[in-house]
Each structure stands twice: as structure tokens, then as C-alpha cells.
Amino acid sequence: MTLLGERQHGDPVGQEAAPQDDAARWAGLASRVAQGDRAAEAEVADLFHQRVKLFASVRLHGSDAAVDIAQETILAVIEALRTGRLRAPYNLPGFVLGTARNLVNNHHRKQGRAPEVLEDPPDRPDETDGQWAGLDRERRGLVCKALGRLNALDRRIVLLTLVEGINPRDIAPIVGLKAEVVRTRKARTVKEVAGEIERATRLRPPDHIGTSGLKP
Amino acid sequence: MTNVVCAWIERDEVFEGYMRDALGPEDRDAFEAHYFECAACFDKVQLYESLQAELAVFPAEEPAAQPARVRPWRWALVPLGASLVLVAAAALWFRSPAPALPESTVATAPATQQKALEPPSGPASPRPGSADPGKPPASTTEESARPASLARPPVVALSVLTRVEPPVYVPAALRGPRDEAAEHFEAAMRRYVDGDYAGAIPGLRAAADLKPDAPQVLFFLAACQLITSEIDAAAAGFDRTIALGDSPYLEEAHFYLAKARLRQGRAAAARGELQQVINRHGRMEEEARRLVGQIDAISTKQDRPPR
Numbered sequence: 001m002t003l004l005g006e007r008q009h010g011d012p013v014g015q016e017a018a019p020q021d022d023a024a025r026w027a028g029l030a031s032r033v034a035q036g037d038r039a040a041e042a043e044v045a046d047l048f049h050q051r052v053k054l055f056a057s058v059r060l061h062g063s064d065a066a067v068d069i070a071q072e073t074i075l076a077v078i079e080a081l082r083t084g085r086l087r088a089p090y091n092l093p094g095f096v097l098g099t100a101r102n103l104v105n106n107h108h109r110k111q112g113r114a115p116e117v118l119e120d121p122p123d124r125p126d127e128t129d130g131q132w133a134g135l136d137r138e139r140r141g142l143v144c145k146a147l148g149r150l151n152a153l154d155r156r157i158v159l160l161t162l163v164e165g166i167n168p169r170d171i172a173p174i175v176g177l178k179a180e181v182v183r184t185r186k187a188r189t190v191k192e193v194a195g196e197i198e199r200a201t202r203l204r205p206p207d208h209i210g211t212s213g214l215k216p
Numbered sequence: 217m218t219n220v221v222c223a224w225i226e227r228d229e230v231f232e233g234y235m236r237d238a239l240g241p242e243d244r245d246a247f248e249a250h251y252f253e254c255a256a257c258f259d260k261v262q263l264y265e266s267l268q269a270e271l272a273v274f275p276a277e278e279p280a281a282q283p284a285r286v287r288p289w290r291w292a293l294v295p296l297g298a299s300l301v302l303v304a305a306a307a308l309w310f311r312s313p314a315p316a317l318p319e320s321t322v323a324t325a326p327a328t329q330q331k332a333l334e335p336p337s338g339p340a341s342p343r344p345g346s347a348d349p350g351k352p353p354a355s356t357t358e359e360s361a362r363p364a365s366l367a368r369p370p371v372v373a374l375s376v377l378t379r380v381e382p383p384v385y386v387p388a389a390l391r392g393p394r395d396e397a398a399e400h401f402e403a404a405m406r407r408y409v410d411g412d413y414a415g416a417i418p419g420l421r422a423a424a425d426l427k428p429d430a431p432q433v434l435f436f437l438a439a440c441q442l443i444t445s446e447i448d449a450a451a452a453g454f455d456r457t458i459a460l461g462d463s464p465y466l467e468e469a470h471f472y473l474a475k476a477r478l479r480q481g482r483a484a485a486a487r488g489e490l491q492q493v494i495n496r497h498g499r500m501e502e503e504a505r506r507l508v509g510q511i512d513a514i515s516t517k518q519d520r521p522p523r
Contacts, residue, residue, distance in 0.1 A: 022253060048252070050258075050262070051251070051252050051258055054258075054261060054262060054265060055248055055252075057265070058234065058235065058237060058265075061237070093249075093252040093253045094249065094252070096252065097248060097249060097252045136266075139262065139263075139266050140266050140269060140270055143263070143266040143267055143269075143270045144270045144274070147267075147270055147271065147274055155271075155274070158267060158271060159271045159274065161232060162232060162235060162236070162264065162267055162268045162271055163268060163271050163272050165236045165238065167381045169379050169381055170379070186228070187228055190228065190263070190264075190267070193263065193267060194259075194260070194263050197263065
């Protein structure tokens with residue numbers, strides 16, 4: 001599993017499959033899970049666990065509950081696929097996202113009513129989560145190294161942007177640059193960090209969309 | 217796999233807005249639906265998440281991370297530089313009748329609009345540095361305890377209030393037939409996304425003529441007008457957006473109308489719009505509160521803000 005190598009080999013960055021191709025792929029994957037293909041279930045988890053965790057983390061402002069919600073979502077989706085309850089299998093990502101949204105909303109409701117009751121997620125292999133957690137740690141380690149190599153000013157600009165939430169126009173007087181220069185340096189810095197991570201993980205074979213069995 | 221260019225991957229402001237939870241609900245939902253399918257965008261969201269997390273802990277490590285690069289004599293210049301900046305700022309503050317907007321990509325308002333922040337019908341504005349016997353004692357006491365150059369809001373504060381960051385536009389993935397207004401709108405918004413706000417206005421006007429009740433058209437037309445300093449037209453456009461009632465643009469319309477009112481020199485009206493934003497308890501509440509605080513801080517020196 002790669003960190004930044006989820007796209008197919010040979011596909012330029014920023015390009016994605018045509019909607020019809022995607023629809024056929026999702027429908028095929030859903031069908032394989034419905035037929036009891038355990039490898040297809042693992043693919044669903046590989047494809048969507050990290051997405052759901054990131055989504056839940058943003059929606060829950062970094063709460064640890066995001067991990068539980070990711071697990072619950074994947075379990076609910078696989079259960080729905082096994083029993084053929086997915087009415088539009090070509091829209092599998094939409095179904096996963098919808099399930100995750102419902103669980104996040106439920107979490108918000110529970111939080112509003114009473115302190116969170118933590119339950120062990122059912123039927124969840126711990127080692128799989130450990131694998132993703134390892135990837136998260138590795139990515140963060142690479143990002144940390146890349147940040148350490150950055151020019152201090154560039155690092156400050158991305159810090160003010162991403163952590164402090166200040167826009168380039170307001171950063172400009174702080175760092176003594178024009179807003180346009182701040183924008184340019186920020187974009188270049190993010191690309192530099194992305195490039196470093198990509199180079200660090202380039203040698204590993206990607207096993208996400210399109211390369212690990214997600215075929216129409 | 218066919219090559220369909222991803223319309224989002226270069227939109228850094230969307231990624232940043234998403235990670236800061238600063239996108240509107242519709243934009244956020246659309247972006248989430250997109251990155252659940254787009255590998256490249258998901259990679260980039262993950263990158264931003266890691267960057268945000270690492271940057272949050274990075275500053276404490278910074279001195280230890282680069283010990284070899286530290287040049288003590290350079291640090292010795294910092295107090296000198298800071299003093300020079302303060303002196304220059306103080307000199308500008310006392311000399312300028314109104315603070316100039318710093319250079320930016322956003323068109324600046326005419327000097328007459330920048331000049332005063334108090335309502336036009338109010339008493340004549342004293343120079344920022346002059347004392348006003350009618351001012352509340354609290355701030356006077358607070359200011360008297362600090363050096364003269366620090367006792368007043370920094371020069372940049374006034375210009376920060378009137379600055380406008382273009383509202384984020386996230387293209388919606390629409391299905392079904394598109395009408396002429398939608399085509400005008402989409403073409404105009406492509407220019408908007410490219411930063412060509414003046415160039416987007418004709419298309420948005422054409423769309424507004426065809427669909428005068430479309431909130432997204434009115435809102436972004438007004439936003440472009442505000443950015444290109446058509447302040448009165450912008451204010452009227454935001455007013456019309458608000459008059460349409462509940463829409464995804466209502467909160468932002470109040471916020472940007474406040475900016476337009478500030479450009480018009482109508483601080484009281486701006487404050488009223490910001491209060492509307494605060495009352496909605498939406499994602500712009502915090503920023504609106506900050507702006508109200510800044511307006512009050514400035515107005516305290518010039519006139520009592522409306523409470």
C-alpha cells in the first residue's frame with residue numbers, strides 16, 4: 001500500500017477515470033462481495049477505510065472517535081454488500097460516504113445527549129487497523145522530515161495557513177511579502193513536500209484503485 | 217482508464233478550507249463526494265492532514281532542528297529591525313490621514329472609501345493619533361500603560377478590516393440538461409477560479425439577467441464587484457442575495473455585505489451585518505466576532521459603536 005501512490009501506474013496526477021469506467025468497477029466490486037469473495041471485502045476496506053477515517057476526523061475535529069467510525073462504516077458497508085442491500089452498486093463510494101455521514105451524525109447526537117459510550121467494534125481484526133496506523137505514522141514521519149528541510153519562511157507560511165487558518169493576504173504583512181508571493185511560495189512548498197513523499201514511496205507497488213483487483 | 221482532468225486537484229484553497237472546516241456545507245459535501253472517488257485528490261487531502269498535524273507540533277522543535285544554521289549576529293538584528301518597524305509604523309500612523317491598503321491582488325477601494333470607518337452622519341473623525349475627551353476611560357487607562365507607539369491599533373488593522381478574500385467557489389457536479397444561465401454562470405466561474413474577477417462579471421450579469429433569483433449567481437456577481445471595487449453594486453447584490461431568504465450563501469452574503477459596508481465607511485451597518493452572521497452560529501461566526509472586535513477597537517477611538 002503506498003502513501004501517495006494510490007493512482008494507477010501511468011496515470012498522470014490529477015486525472016481520473018471516466019464516470020462509466022468507475023461505475024462498472026464499483027458495480028463489479030459490489031457484486032464480488034455479494035458473491036462471498038473475501039478478497040473483494042478486503043479491497044473495500046483497503047479502498048475506503050482511510051477515506052472514511054479522514055472524513056470522520058475532519059468532521060469530528062480530530063477526535064479519536066474517527067477510528068471507530070471508520071471501522072463501523074466499513075463493517076456496515078460490507079454487511080450491506082453481503083446481503084445485497086445496496087440498491088445502486090455503481091455508486092459504492094457514495095454509499096460508503098453516506099454511511100459514514102450517518103455514523104458521524106449519530107456520534108454528534110450521542111455527544112449531545114450523554115458522554116460517549118465506548119464500545120469495542122464487533123468483528124474487527126486489530127492487525128488491519130495497525131497496518132493503516134503504521135502508514136499514517138510513516139506518512140507523518142516523512143512529512144516531518146520534509147518540513148525540517150524546508151526554508152524557515154516557507155514553513156512559516158504553511159504553518160500560518162494550515163494551522164492558524166490565516167489567508168495569504170493577511171499572512172503577507174506578517175512575513176513581509178506580497179500576497180501573491182505568499183500564495184506562490186505556499187503552493188510550491190506543498191508540492192515540494194508531496195514530491196518528497198512521493199519519491200520516498202515510489203519504489204513500492206501501489207495496491208489501491210485499479211491495481212489490486214478492482215476490475216470491471 | 218480515460219483521461220478526464222480533475223477539476224479540483226489544483227484548487228489549493230479548497231483543500232485548505234476543507235482541512236480547516238471552513239468550506240460551506242454544500243461545498244464540503246461536494247468535495248467529500250469527490251475525494252471518495254478521486255485518488256489524486258484523496259492523496260492530497262491526506263498530505264494536507266499530515267502537514268497540518270506535523271506543523272502543529274513543529275515550532276517547538278524548530279530551534280533544535282537547525283542548530284547549525286543559527287547565526288547569533290543575525291538574531292541581534294531582530295530587536296533593531298523590530299524597533300525600526302515600530303518607528304516607521306508610528307510615523308505612518310501619525311502622518312497618514314487614512315491607512316493605505318497593502319499591496320494585494322484584490323483591487324483597493326478609493327481613498328475616500330478607505331478614509332473613515334465611522335458612519336457618514338456621525339461626528340467628524342479625529343485623526344487616529346489625536347485624543348478625544350469623550351472616549352471611554354477603560355481604553356484610555358489601558359493605553360496610558362503602554363508606549364505611545366503601541367497604544368493604538370497597528371496601522372495594518374484598518375486595512376485588514378476592509379480586505380476581501382474571494383469566497384471559495386466549489387463547482388457542483390450537476391447532472392441533467394443545463395440552461396443558458398447555467399452555461400453563463402459556469403463560464404464566468406471558470407474565470408473567477410482563475411482569479412479574473414473583472415472578467416467574470418459580464419457572464420455573471422448575463423446569468424443574473426436570465427435567472428435573477430439564483431442566489432449563487434447574485435452572490436458571486438456581488439463578490440466580483442466587491443473585489444473589483446464596484447462597492448455600491450456589490451452591496452446591492454449582497455442585499456438581494458440576503459433578500460432571497462435561506463440559501464447556502466446567506467451567511468456569506470451577510471459577511472461580505474459587512475465588508476462592503478466597511479468599504480463604504482459605514483461601520484455601524486457593517487457591524488449589524490456581522491451580528492447577523494454571529495447570530496446564525498455558522499462557520500463564519502468566529503471570524504465575524506473577530507471583525508466586530510476590531511471594529512469596536514477602532515471605533516472606540518473615533519466614535520461609540522452602536523450596541
